[in-house]
Amino acid sequence: MSDLPETIVILDGVEKAFGAVRALDGVNMLVSSGECLGIVGHNGAGKSTLMNILAGTQAPGAGSVSFNNNAGSDAGVRAHSVSEAHAQGVRCVFQELSLCPNLTVAENARIFHPGVKGWRWRRQASDLILDRLNEIFPGHGIQTDDLVGDLSIAKRQMVEIARAFTVVDTPLRLVILDEPTSSLDAVIAQQLLDQVRRFVGTGGSCILISHLLEEILDTSDRILVMRDGRVVDGRSAGAFTRQSLVEAMGSVAKDRDRKAARFASRRAAGEPLISTHPTGHKSGTKLDAYKGEIVGLAGLSGHGQTETLVRVFADLKKSGSDVALVAGDRQNDGVFPIWSICQNIGIGSLRGLLKHGLLDREAERNLAELWREKIAIRTPDVDNNILSLSGGNQQKALFARAFGSPAEIILMDDPMRGVDIGTKQEVYQMIREQAAAGRTFIWYTTEMDELHHCDHVYVFRNGTIAADLARDEVTEQKVLHASFEAAS
């Protein structure tokens, strides 16, 4: 390979917005051959969106992605599509598994490579993937005629990684690994990282995204830190330490002394309303919630917060408590898409709306009108279909459903996803008022700012509570540190 590193891809001012949320806000980035570029950032910093744009699965809203072809041709090619990115030698191992579970390992390799065909394609695909598996993960124990659906998650991930490194007719220049080690054990993860170094050593390049900072620091040549859709720091890996990476990921310290001063714990007296271990554990720190408290659950997404919320919900229901859940995944778990706004709000408190055993339309309407007023749902008529509202207002209707119900305890599963800032402020205000009125909130959030509305914050890591912070102790540093503790 050539000694001089060449540019593989340049991103220039790439932007991408999903509704009101700006996922990427002008990203500039350059990847050269023979380097491993690490990317770190908190949830929602825009890493996965960036990778989707590089892989061609999403189009950038603005800015350009240009690939530099080999052999001195400096004509940049804009990646419009997956096949173009593929032709440029870009491969991506996505965060969620993207194999076909109904096909065998060899057949999945064939899907990936249109060039594998003809009478002997089975043999060719089988050899292709097996060679890579043997090379990267010696002793993997995978047969190429195994159905992917029958393999364990770790083995599927290994197949997917090996598949990204297979070469048929297009050259392989850039491999993007988005959280590749999340389901691998330490030995296999190390095998993968060794492969990354080997690949980089032969002139290829890698983008490695991981929440395990040690992994990033050890494997990358250069590290970019992303925050709020921007690249906020980029230096060679040697110039970073664990400490400085965490600092770079957090936003500048904000003036919160005023709030902190007013904080008075409600925990001095009385029994907790809820006291439970995170799901799947019987020991360790307990999650407590007292009456009138707002309890925050923090940490990286997928570390057991939602599971714990759902479990707490089920337990409370079983014991007969009045409890409501505000879903974060609006489309799947929240709205009834063919119902009116009024019906969507009323469903939370049907028992209170009965008259002679039947639903009292008048009462349902009054309830909806009351909350439209209180929480400022922007609609001319509550009988309109729920989908006529903007995303943020749909979410308000879901809050109205919970607040309007007689529930004493309200669980919230990252409810502010994709909600604009104005709506957020209104809802924060509402939550504080409701808590002051004696309701208890358990609030899972992926947004750092929201934790400052909580009386107590539990930071989750790997399904356990890594830190237990009262409001006056909550700082971004502490939360990040607890979320990113060294991998065991």
Next chain:
Amino acid sequence: MIARIVSPRVFRGLLPAFSLTVILIAIFYLQPRAMSYFGLNLLLNLALPIAFATLAQMCVITVNDLDLGIGAYVGFVACVSATWLNDQPAIGLLILAGCIVAYGALGALIHLRNLPSIVVTLGMSFFWLGLALLVLPTPGGKAPDWVRAIMTFKTPGVPMTIYAASAVALLVHFGLKRSAYGVVLRGVGGNPRSVERAGWSVLRAKVTMYALAGFFGVMSGISLIGLTTAADANIALRYTLLSIAGVILGGGEFVGGRISPIGAVLGAMTLTLAGSFLSFMRISPDWQIGAQGGILIVVLALRAIINRTEARQSR
């Protein structure tokens, strides 16, 4: 190695053949005279059209859709075959080719507009039924002589149905399970996003599968008319549910692109024989549909048990 041979996956694959064997043995036990060329021919007479309809349904199920219009469609094809194809073969063939194109277009519509296939095909079933009534308002018509000749051809050894069904099953098995493009077609059922990310056109795959379904529907209608000699718009309405049952009985699943062409053909035969079996049992026709349902439940329960042992093993 032995563990691989006796694995639940193999059992699951053998289940359709097992069900067919059990029902054949039961029939032979009840009625030993059925164990002859003539007997088998009578028993399996109607198996071929049902097998074709089942393969058509399987094509649609492969891409995670369901076709509730296949029965009416086969009826329409039968009506066209008994009229146009007999009187003016060129126009008849043209109409049938148009049917296949229409099915492909249906697939494109369902994919592009992201419509539920159940709704679209259910609507289409009334369309096909209406067309069939226009072509042939009262039962009648006449099967073309060449179709008649093929369907009543006496093959040596075993009846023609068995040869034809095996040939078709193997052909489709090769096309979908062994060929390079067949992998992509099944991949669309398993994980369409993954297929799309690899640069394949999901639209093209869906159109291909729907057009194939249209083709097998045409084959079903023509073979049916060769047996019955005359047509009727309502002749094949029950094929819709029979074909779905056949696919599931043959080891297929509603979603996820898990299908088996050979299993589907075996499933269709099992269902055909189940009717005769129940007659031999002297169960009145009023109860037969319920009893057929019972057979389905037994087979599916067996599969559920196998799947459960599989899940336990992998844990």
